[in-house]
Amino acid sequence: MRSQFGKNGGWSRPDAGNLEQVSEAIRRNVRKLGPILLGIILVLLILSGVYSVNPGEQGVVRTFGKETGKTGPGLHFAVPLVQKVNVVNVEQIRRIEVGFRGKERVPSEALMLTGDENIVEAQVIVQYRVVDPSKYLFRLRDPEQTILATAEVSLRSVIGRTT
Known part of the structure; x- marks a missing residue:
């Protein structure tokens, strides 16, 4: 039985005249594909600039690195390569543990000196919620570490005054 594609499965070496036609066809198609x-x-x-903010979140829009606005829940658009959006959950209750992490003790945080020079071990959980996402994102390098340090200092101050 003879193949419908001819010899070599339809592939044949073009001759010199045909080669010019092939190269011209390629050029025309490239111009159309461009x-x-x-x-x-x-x-x-354009589609890469579309973003969504879920309920309970707030978006902080930065244009060329400078904060230019906030967005609430919904579908929004940020200009690609010009704007960047950071989304923060403002309804989530966050927690920081002072004096322990899970079941592990952290003696450097937990052991404190009272006013009558006794040593006590204190463990505290600080719960907080982000109110202003701009300040949370851009005012402090590490907000959680800052809250941990502030809570530890406050706890030491209160325990140090008691006898």
Whole structure:
């Protein structure tokens, strides 16, 4: 039985005249594909700027690194390569443990000296919620470490005054 594609499965070596036709066809197709590829890239770039903020969250928009606004729950758009959005959960109750981590003790935080020079071990859980996401994100390098240090200092101060 004879193949419908001819010899070599339809593949044949083009002759010199045919080679020019092939190269011209490739050039024409590349010219047609250029705008299509550019359009696809442009659509993908625009879609990369779409973001969502869930209920209970707040978005902080930065344009060229400077804070320019806040967004609430919903679907939003940020200009790609120009704007960046940080989303913070403002309803979540966060907790920091002072004097322990899970079941492990942290003696450097837990052991404290009272006013009558006795040593006590104190363990505290600090619960907090983010009220202003801008301050939470950009005013402190490590907000959780700052809250931990502040809670420890406050606890030591109160325990140090008691006898």
